[in-house]
Amino acid sequence: xxxxxxxxxxxxxxxxxxxxxxxxxxxxxxxxxxxxxxxxxxxxxxxxxxxxxxxxxxxxxxxxxxxxxxxxxxxxxxxxxxxxxxxxxxxxxxxxxxxxxxxxxxxxxxxxxxxxxxxxxxxxxxxxxxxxxxxxxxxxxxxx
Numbered sequence: 001x002x003x004x005x006x007x008x009x010x011x012x013x014x015x016x017x018x019x020x021x022x023x024x025x026x027x028x029x030x031x032x033x034x035x036x037x038x039x040x041x042x043x044x045x046x047x048x049x050x051x052x053x054x055x056x057x058x059x060x061x062x063x064x065x066x067x068x069x070x071x072x073x074x075x076x077x078x079x080x081x082x083x084x085x086x087x088x089x090x091x092x093x094x095x096x097x098x099x100x101x102x103x104x105x106x107x108x109x110x111x112x113x114x115x116x117x118x119x120x121x122x123x124x125x126x127x128x129x130x131x132x133x134x135x136x137x138x139x140x141x142x143x144x
Contacts, residue, residue: 061122078104085103
């Protein structure tokens with residue numbers, strides 16, 4: 001049960017991270033070959049480009065050039081898998097959510113695996129803060 005909760009927190013963290021980046025993207029940006037242009041949920045937020053996500057992580061975590069390249073590949077893979085999943089009209093919504101959760105968990109794990117201990121702490125803090133902001137945005141207070 002604890003593992004399931006930890007998994008949920010991790011997945012929510014990645015979702016929050018991604019959604020916080022959505023909010024930072026300006027309308028009309030993020031288009032092009034780097035993977036922008038997909039729309040988020042009901043709010044219609046535009047997803048930031050892969051390059052913008054890597055820049056954000058680089059700024060926050062001080063990624064090396066090698067880490068930046070690997071994170072870019074990981075995020076591109078996630079984007080491709082999510083796009084394919086969203087375009088699949090035969091998969092029921094609950095199953096899509098489960099698959100999205102799995103994709104996000106895998107992405108977070110891969111990114112964490114590239115980071116040193118200091119970067120992992122910062123990354124975890126980023127995800128936690130983004131989760132808190134998302135809960136506030138939804139109007140939920142949740143347990144403190």
